[in-house]
Amino acid sequence: MRLSAMGDVAMTVPVLRAFVNQHPNVKITVISRPFFEPFFEGIPNLSFFAFDEKVRHKGVAGLLRLFQDLKGLNIDAFADLHNVLRSKIIRNLFALSGKKVASADKGRAEKKALTQPENKVFQQLPTMFERHVKVFEQLGFTINLSQPEFPQKAVLSPAILAIIGEKNQKWIGIAPFAQYDSKVYPLDLMQEVIDKLALDTTNTILLFGGGKKEIEILDSLAANKENMIVVAGQLKLRQELQLISNLDVMLSMDSGNAHIAAMLGVKVITLWGATHPYAGFSPFNQPLENSLVPDRNQFPKLPTSVYGNKKVAGYEDSMRTIAVEDVVEKIKNVLNH
Numbered sequence: 047m048r049l050s051a052m053g054d055v056a057m058t059v060p061v062l063r064a065f066v067n068q069h070p071n072v073k074i075t076v077i078s079r080p081f082f083e084p085f086f087e088g089i090p091n092l093s094f095f096a097f098d099e100k101v102r103h104k105g106v107a108g109l110l111r112l113f114q115d116l117k118g119l120n121i122d123a124f125a126d127l128h129n130v131l132r133s134k135i136i137r138n139l140f141a142l143s144g145k146k147v148a149s150a151d152k153g154r155a156e157k158k159a160l161t162q163p164e165n166k167v168f169q170q171l172p173t174m175f176e177r178h179v180k181v182f183e184q185l186g187f188t189i190n191l192s193q194p195e196f197p198q199k200a201v202l203s204p205a206i207l208a209i210i211g212e213k214n215q216k217w218i219g220i221a222p223f224a225q226y227d228s229k230v231y232p233l234d235l236m237q238e239v240i241d242k243l244a245l246d247t248t249n250t251i252l253l254f255g256g257g258k259k260e261i262e263i264l265d266s267l268a269a270n271k272e273n274m275i276v277v278a279g280q281l282k283l284r285q286e287l288q289l290i291s292n293l294d295v296m297l298s299m300d301s302g303n304a305h306i307a308a309m310l311g312v313k314v315i316t317l318w319g320a321t322h323p324y325a326g327f328s329p330f331n332q333p334l335e336n337s338l339v340p341d342r343n344q345f346p347k348l349p350t351s352v353y354g355n356k357k358v359a360g361y362e363d364s365m366r367t368i369a370v371e372d373v374v375e376k377i378k379n380v381l382n383h
Contacts, residue, residue: 052302148184196311
């Protein structure tokens with residue numbers, strides 16, 4: 047399987063967990079960038095193959111080398127969950143060598159109908175998890191996602207505890223960033239959310255992000271609050287996963303952090319801007335009411351984009367119609383149940 051962005055990779059994990067539980071005699075090899083290996087640790091009958099895009103597997107010659115490397119693993123079938131140019135090439139090489147192959151249907155036409163400004167077809171599309179299940183069905187394997195199993199909460203290492211401290215209260219994770227601005231809740235409103243949550247001293251609020259600029263913003267959001275910790279920049283990915291598995295709730299945009307928390311069995315509340323959960327990217331096993339969306343009466347063209355990369359004039363402030371009080375109330379409800 048050939049995978050890409052963090053959220054895309056995280057969304058495969060619950061499906062693969064279900065697969066190995068329900069087909070214990072089948073061995074899976076996941077092909078992805080080395081960075082993502084921690085996502086798959088602890089899953090039985092699953093091995094990880096590191097795709098070296100910089101050197102060994104770079105370019106067309108590198109893809110041929112990748113195919114030869116994979117052929118040496120005696121693979122019986124190839125499931126292409128990403129369906130992009132590189133994975134198509136590998137998939138076709140396996141097909142030509144007589145192996146069973148299957149690929150994900152990305153539903154481009156129905157996603158276009160959902161996001162077009164006029165004659166919009168506003169309906170729930172199949173989730174990415176359902177699309178992944180269909181890939182395995184093409185190969186002859188059924189997967190039932192109705193009773194998912196999640197890993198145990200990780201035992202936190204002394205290095206993590208030195209930053210966070212022992213857990214003796216509720217831990218709220220907040221990841222206020224996304225790849226595109228159209229998916230980011232306005233920072234002045236996020237400050238209000240954080241201020242209100244911080245008033246309850248039984249909450250510890252952990253702020254997630256990455257990169258110098260994001261860390262500076264997080265530091266300003268957390269300023270002068272004793273029960274807030276900026277996690278960004280302090281932990282490696284493996285440690286961050288261990289920490290996230292111990293959260294009581296994660297507040298995230300439509301972004302990778304939502305999918306990471308969900309794959310670990312954490313309750314997730316998502317805030318949506320230009321995108322919408324109907325496109326199929328809602329976090330795994332989360333109720334639809336945990337996805338807070340802008341007011342479509344005021345902004346009827348929403349969703350305007352599947353990924354958030356298209357800007358629509360006049361829609362820059364659509365997320366301001368998601369009330370601070372609603373966000374805080376949703377978090378409190380999740381914590382209390």
